Structures are given as structure tokens and as C-alpha cells.
Amino acid sequence: MKKLFMSIAFAAITVFGIQAQSVDEILNSYYEAVGMEKQLTHNSMKATGKSVQMGMETPFTMLQKRPGSFRLEVEMQGATMIQAYDGEKAWMTAPWTGSTDPVELSGVQLDAMKMQADFDGMLYNYADKGYTVELMGTDDMEGTEVYKLKFTNENGNVFYQFIDTENHILLKTTSIMKQGDAEIKSETYFSNYKDMDGIIVPFSVESKMNGQSQSQVIIETVEYDMDVDDSIFHMPEVEKTEEPATGEKK
Numbered sequence: 001m002k003k004l005f006m007s008i009a010f011a012a013i014t015v016f017g018i019q020a021q022s023v024d025e026i027l028n029s030y031y032e033a034v035g036m037e038k039q040l041t042h043n044s045m046k047a048t049g050k051s052v053q054m055g056m057e058t059p060f061t062m063l064q065k066r067p068g069s070f071r072l073e074v075e076m077q078g079a080t081m082i083q084a085y086d087g088e089k090a091w092m093t094a095p096w097t098g099s100t101d102p103v104e105l106s107g108v109q110l111d112a113m114k115m116q117a118d119f120d121g122m123l124y125n126y127a128d129k130g131y132t133v134e135l136m137g138t139d140d141m142e143g144t145e146v147y148k149l150k151f152t153n154e155n156g157n158v159f160y161q162f163i164d165t166e167n168h169i170l171l172k173t174t175s176i177m178k179q180g181d182a183e184i185k186s187e188t189y190f191s192n193y194k195d196m197d198g199i200i201v202p203f204s205v206e207s208k209m210n211g212q213s214q215s216q217v218i219i220e221t222v223e224y225d226m227d228v229d230d231s232i233f234h235m236p237e238v239e240k241t242e243e244p245a246t247g248e249k250k
Contacts, residue, residue: 023135026147026163027123033168036124038198042224045119049203049219060217069233070117085113086233101238108179111157122151123161123170130154138165146171169193169200185209196222 031037044065050057051074063071071084079095082102090105090113105113115122118129126133136148139162146162153159155178162172173188186209190202205217 023133023149026135026149026168027126029168030123030163030170033200034170035195035199036120039120042199044225044228046221046223046226046228047219048221049217051215051217053215063228063232064117064119065228065230065233066119068114068117068119069228069230070113071233072116083113083116084233084235085117086230086235087117089235090114091235102235104235108177108184111155111177122159126151136160141171144171170202186214187211197224 044063046064047062048060050059058074058076060072060074062073063069068087069085071082074081076095079100081093081095083092083105084090090110091102092105092109093100093102122129122131131151131153134150134152136150139146139148141162145165147165149161149163151159151161157178158176160174161170162174163169164171170190172190175184175186175188177184177186186207189206189208190204191206192204193200193202201219201222203219205219207214207216
């Protein structure tokens, strides 16, 4: 009996050891394919392009800065929508509400902004960022064989990453994020990769929910290491207006 338990334990250690090694091998191939070593030398990034949603095109500018700052500006019918994260606080302006005052974000929106601000993405240094990873095997994605990796964070949110087994680039992410008792599932497809001075960048990013396309982001320009003032990531203070007097004492 003791030998049987020892055999089972050894087999379990061997299986999990092989899986961990396989995950690391897959991710190391991914890092090499996308030029992660070169990306680590950059401290800021600016991307411009357009978002296409329901046939309407809106231009955008996105800024990222290490260690974890993010700002997105989208032009909408003469007004500017802003989403930003300064490493601690996430906020946005929503001009369609009739107000330009910034609003602090929380919950799923805050989590999403934190991920957006990650300069190198969750696939790099995943353990330090609180993710556990499991190799789910390979899958077929419209005729392309892909590795399927399951990333789980400390909040129980799950992210399936689909990496091309031949070219080792990321083709798709499926996110399942918890919001109270509900789950929000979305899919993101990456394509039209281009070499930007040794860094491989997807110039087309399509978002889907329940299989239906929600939006497509088309990147037009990417540049690195421009000067970025940290103040643009901080949430502006809202000026308080004094309430008018309701009457005078007699």
C-alpha cells in the first residue's frame, strides 16, 4: 500500500512538473516571438487609431507609462471621452451624460483598467501579478492549432489565452470576470501583427460578446519613449459650486 501511495505521489509530481515546464516553454516562445526583451527597454508608449462600432468610426489616442499608468482619449461627436488609471485610482469622463466631471471607477471597471495599464500584459511575470496558470492542452481555432492557457487571478476572474502553436503569437483572449453574483464573458481577437522595430504589435483588435462583434480597434501609429507628464493620469479634482441662498433672514 505504501508503494502504491508513493507511486501515485510520484506520478502527480511528474505530471504537474511537466505541465509547469510546458507552460514556461510556451510563454518563453511567446516572449521571443513578440520581442518582449526589446519591449522591456521602453518606458512609455503611444498608439493612435480608430474604433469602429455599429458602423461609426471614432479616433482615439492611448498612452501607457511604466510602472502602471494608462490613459485613453476617444473623440465622440465633438467631445472627448477619457479613461485613465494612475496606478491606484481609475476614472473616466462621460460627455454623453451631459457632464465633463470625472467619475471614479470601481469593481470590474477598475480591474479592467488595471489590466489595460499593464505595460507588458498578464502573460509576462504572471506569478508576480497574482495569476496562476494551467495548460489546458491544444485547441483548433478556425483551422489554426493553438495552445490554450488558463490564467486565474486572486479575485477568481479567469482568462483563457490562445497562442498559435507555430508562430507563438496571441490570437485570442476569453475573459470571464465576476461582477457580484454574475459573470461577464467577452472575447478579444488579435490580428494584423506588424514589426515595430523588433516588437510585434497587433494592429487589429476585435471585441465580441456572446459571439457578436462589439467593436474593432484599428491601430494606425505606435511610438515609444516619448515624454509623458504623470499628471495626465491623475483624476482631476471636481470644482465644488456654492449652492445659491434660498432666502434671507428677516
